[in-house]
Amino acid sequence: MNNIYNFLRPAWQELIREGKENLVFIPFIMLLVSFPASLAINNLCLGFFILSVILYRKKLVWNWNFYLILPVLFFIWMCFSYFWSYEPENTIKALSKECTLLLIPLAFSFLPPFTRNQIHLIFKYYSYSMLIYAIYFLIRAFIRYFISHDSSVFFYHGPQNDIDTGLVPRLLNAIHVSVYMALAFFYFFIKDTKSIIEKIGLSVLFIFILLLSSKNIIVVFILLILLYLFYYSKIANRLRLRNLVILLLVLGVIFSFNKIKERFIIEFTSNTEKSLSHSVEINHKQGVNNISIYQAWKTDRFTHNDYFPGTAFRVYQIRIFNEMLHENPVFWKGFGLNASQNKIKEKEKEHHLYPGYGNYNFHNQYIQVFAELGIIGLLFLLIILISNVCKAFLAKDFLHIAFAVLMISLFLTESFLWRQRGVGFFIILFALFMHNKVKCFSFKRV
Numbered sequence: 001m002n003n004i005y006n007f008l009r010p011a012w013q014e015l016i017r018e019g020k021e022n023l024v025f026i027p028f029i030m031l032l033v034s035f036p037a038s039l040a041i042n043n044l045c046l047g048f049f050i051l052s053v054i055l056y057r058k059k060l061v062w063n064w065n066f067y068l069i070l071p072v073l074f075f076i077w078m079c080f081s082y083f084w085s086y087e088p089e090n091t092i093k094a095l096s097k098e099c100t101l102l103l104i105p106l107a108f109s110f111l112p113p114f115t116r117n118q119i120h121l122i123f124k125y126y127s128y129s130m131l132i133y134a135i136y137f138l139i140r141a142f143i144r145y146f147i148s149h150d151s152s153v154f155f156y157h158g159p160q161n162d163i164d165t166g167l168v169p170r171l172l173n174a175i176h177v178s179v180y181m182a183l184a185f186f187y188f189f190i191k192d193t194k195s196i197i198e199k200i201g202l203s204v205l206f207i208f209i210l211l212l213s214s215k216n217i218i219v220v221f222i223l224l225i226l227l228y229l230f231y232y233s234k235i236a237n238r239l240r241l242r243n244l245v246i247l248l249l250v251l252g253v254i255f256s257f258n259k260i261k262e263r264f265i266i267e268f269t270s271n272t273e274k275s276l277s278h279s280v281e282i283n284h285k286q287g288v289n290n291i292s293i294y295q296a297w298k299t300d301r302f303t304h305n306d307y308f309p310g311t312a313f314r315v316y317q318i319r320i321f322n323e324m325l326h327e328n329p330v331f332w333k334g335f336g337l338n339a340s341q342n343k344i345k346e347k348e349k350e351h352h353l354y355p356g357y358g359n360y361n362f363h364n365q366y367i368q369v370f371a372e373l374g375i376i377g378l379l380f381l382l383i384i385l386i387s388n389v390c391k392a393f394l395a396k397d398f399l400h401i402a403f404a405v406l407m408i409s410l411f412l413t414e415s416f417l418w419r420q421r422g423v424g425f426f427i428i429l430f431a432l433f434m435h436n437k438v439k440c441f442s443f444k445r446v
Helices: 004-020 023-031 039-055 068-085 088-098 100-108 116-148 174-189 196-212 215-232 239-254 257-270 292-299 311-327 341-350 365-395 398-411 420-435
Strands: none
Touching: 023 039, 023 116, 023 420, 039 100, 039 420, 068 088, 068 100, 068 196, 068 365, 068 420, 088 196, 088 420, 100 420, 116 174, 174 196, 174 398, 174 420, 196 215, 215 398, 292 311, 311 341, 311 365, 365 398, 365 420, 398 420
């Protein structure tokens, strides 16, 4: 108890001190740490942050920059899409989820840049908060395991018809939570000196990210670790051989988890012209035909016994998007924000997929934007992402680099910005990094 008290007391004093210097400092931290919580709490924190900016606007100064204009223009284009939308009612409903693209940049335009110390504190409390979430979900998983003796409670999230099984609830989305945790992990990882608590936190977050079993995030996560270890850590040149040995051991540990190994094997063994043998069980069901990438791209008519692994399904979605482009005049302006789902359902019937596949969106942010907002909308998104990654590498700010790379890779497999938590998380960190001129977590090549 004394250790907890000794940690919380100075932490509270830090928050109060910095809160006096920057009046929106505490509301901003509350908003940032609320994403793994319920949407109601997240909306409440967003309202509190916006209210704090409004209440203290007389003490704040107009501080606009080019980078903050980009998401606002992107949102305005979304609004314009109502006038040509194939589903105007869906477009109006979706705008309420995307409004943070307008609200957050406008709020930041009145904020003075956070100081280096404030940014460190923001990520410090964010990272410790993510650690607490991870510990909570792990404890919950252990309790469920003792009750059910089902090891699946330690991995990923539950099936679509069961929103609260697996390591995290399906409504949170394990892939999204992986991104939240990865950013917290890198805060601890790049610190030159680490306390015992920070080392424990680093280990817990590492294990938790692996258990979430997001293939895309795990691969990018490992690559970012390599980038830092081999090129930018202070001892990189002297200990590259040791780091390589550690990496091989880590990869061995990763693939020792049967659930994680199974998810990778399903992808890589099905991504050939020949599909998996019908004797192989996917989701432990007999008689399932596992579709390969080749089949997903070429087969005109499927059967209800066909199962799409993640990569094959995303290839199928790219294929039907290509068909939509040829069948509809949507290249420049798209179907309209949130107006492509009925077209996806039509393709489900046309290609005779098992009912339910048509309920999924494109699961690719680039394709999703192209389909609904046209090539103009896609250009807005690409400019935002390119600006983000360029500034990160120019500033030599590793936490910013981690965020930028994670977002680019995540958008390949998720329509992240079409989720309320996703767009909020992205725009808040984008505004934080792009609004500030200071280096948050810098590094130098040795």
